[in-house]
Amino acid sequence: MLLTELTQILFAQVATPNVVANKLEFSFWDILFHGGAFAKIVMATVLALGVFSVYIFFERFFYIRRMTTKTDENFMNYIEDFIRDGKIEAAADYCKTQNSPESRILEKGISRLGRPVSDIVSAMESQAQIEVANMEKNLNLLAVVPSIAPMLGLLGTVIGMIIAFFDLSHAEGAFSPKTLSEGIYTALGQTAVGLAVAIPANFFYNILLTRIDKFVLRTQNVSGEFLDLINKPL
Template identity: 55%
Template sequence: MFLQTPTPIINTTTETHVFSLWEILFGGGFIGNIIMISIFLLGILALYIFLERYFFIKRASKQTPNFLENIKDFVQEGKITTAIDYCKTIDSPEARMIEKGLARIGRPISDISNAMQNQGQLEVSKLEKNLNILASASGAAPMLGFLGTVVGMIMAFFEISNVTGAVSPKLLASGIYTAMATTAVGLFVGIPAYFFYNILVTNVDRLVLKIQTHVNDFLDTLNTPL
C-alpha cells in the first residue's frame, strides 16, 4: 500500500463586494451627501418647472376658432364694447393684447400699437416665468457633481496618505468610484434639464410668433378703411 500525499486545498474564493447603489450615491461622507442631495433637489425642481411651464404654455397656445374673424366683424360693425367683452371671455395672450388695442380705438394707431406691445411684454414675461431657474439648474447640477468629485478625491487621497505601508487598490478604487458618483448624477440631472429648457424656449418662441401674427392682422384691420 502506497503512502499517498494529501493534495493541498487551495482557497480560490475571492471576496466579492455586492453592488449597492445606495452606498455609491451616499457613501461620500457628510459633504458628499450634502452635494448629492442638492443635485437631487435640483432635479426635482427642474422637473416641476418643466411640467408646470409646459402645460401653462400649452393652455396659452390653445386656439379659439374664428377668434380674429369675430373681432374683425365686431370692429367693422362698430361694436367695440362687444368685442372687448368677447376678448375678456377668452383666456389667451393674444386676446388680452387685442383687448388693450380695442380699448384705445379712436386714438392714433401708434398709441394702440404701443399699448398692445406693452401688454405683449407682460404676456411674454408670464410665459418665460422660471425659465431662468431651469437654465441655472441645467448648468448648476453638473458643476455640483464636479465639485463633489473633486472633494471626494481630495478626501480619498487624504485617507490614503495616512495609511502606513502598502496601499490597497481596493481602498483607492472605492474612494474613486464613490467620488465620481456625484459627477454621474450631476450629468444625469443636468442633461435632461438642458433639453427641458430648450423645449420650453422653442414653444415660447413659436407661441410669440403666432401672437405677433394675430396682432399684425388686427392692426391691419384697424388701418383698413371701412
Template identity: 55%
Template sequence: MQENSTPIQNITLPAGQPSQQIFSLWDILTSGGVVGNIIMVLIFLLGLLALYVFIERYLFLSRASVQTPDFLENIDDFVQQGKIEAAVDYCQSVNSPEARMIEKGLTRIGRPIADISNAMQNQGQLEVSRFEKNLNLLASAAGAAPMLGFLGTVIGMIMAFFEISNVTGAVSPKLLASGIYTAMATTAAGLAVGIPAYFFYNILVTKVDRMVLKIQTHVNEFLDTLNKPI
C-alpha cells in the first residue's frame, strides 16, 4: 500500500485495473493542516458545550415543571380560612416556580390587588430568567459552528488553489478534487454540530414557553382566589 499526501489512500491493483481509494473520515477531518485542525477543535468544543447546555437545561426544566397535586386548591383553602402564614410555609415547602410567585403574592396580602400582581410579575421575571439561563450559549453554538465550518472551508480552498497555482504544467483533476473535499470537511463538521444545536435550542425554548404559560395560569387563578369573599 502506498500512502498519498491526501486523506484517501491509493491501493495498487494488478495492471489493467483502475486504482481504488479507501474513504477515511478521520483522515479527512484531520487533513486540513494547522488552521483546519484548530477550527475542527473549536467546532468539537462547541458541540460539547451545546450538548452540556441542552442536557443541563432539559433536566432543570423537567424538575421545575413537576406539578404538586391540588396545589392551588390547598392555597385557596388556606386563604379562605385566613391562614396566610400557613399558606406561605406551604409554598416554601413546595419550592416550585409558581409556588415562589404565589408566596410573593401572599406576603403582599392586605395591599391593593395591583401591588400584589406587580410583585408576582417581578418574581415571575426572575423565574423566567432562571428558565432561560445559558440558552444564549446554545443559540450561539448553533450559529457559530456552521460559520466556523465555512471559514475553514474558505481558508482551505485558498490554500488548495495557492498550491495548485505553484504546480507547473497541467493540473491533475485528482489534485484539485482532493484539495476541495479536504477543505469542505470543516463545513460538514460545522453543520453536524450546528443543526442538532439548533433543534436543541428550539426544544428548550418551547419547553420554557409552556412553563411560562403554566405559571401565568396559576397566577391568574391565585388572583381570582384573592377576589373571592372570605
C-alpha cells in the first residue's frame, strides 16, 4: 500500500512539470504589448513606421517603374530622322506624345536648338534634375525610418528596464525572478521590433536609390546621344 502511494506521488511530480511546460507557448505578439501604456505607445509607433515604410516603398517603386518603362525603343531613331529632315517642331511634338522623363528632357534640348550648346546642355540638365526630384519624392521620409525605429525601440527598452528595476526595488517579501524577467523580455522586445522595422526600411530605401541611379545613367546616355546627333555633320 505504501509503495503504491509513493509511486503515485512520483508520477504526479513528474507529470506536473510536463503539464505546465505544455501550457507555456511563446507568443511574440503578447510580449510586444505586455508592458505598460508607454511601452504600448512606443510599440504602436514603431509598427506604424513599418507600415508607412512599406507604403512609401511600393508607391515609389511602381511610380519609378512606370516612368522608366514609357519610352519607345525606337525613340532616338525617330528623333534623329526628324532632326535630319529639319522637322524640329515635329520632333518636339513627338516628344510630347511620349510623355516620359527622357522625352521631356530631349524636348527641352530640341526647344533650344539654334542656341549655343551650353544653353542646350543647361536646359536638359535642369529638366533631368526635375525628373529625378519627382522620383525622389518622399524618399527622405523613408530614409528617416531606419534611424527613428531603432531609437524608439532602444528608448522603449531603457524605459522598460527602469520600470522593471523600479518594481523590483519596491517589491516586498521573497524575491521572484518573474518580476525582473517579465520587464526584461518586454523591454528587449521593443529593441527587436525597432530593428525588425529598420532593416527592411533601409533595404527598401537602397532599392529605390539603385533604380533612380540607373535612371540617371540612362538620361546621361540619352543626352549624350542627342548632343552627338546635333553636332554630327549632315
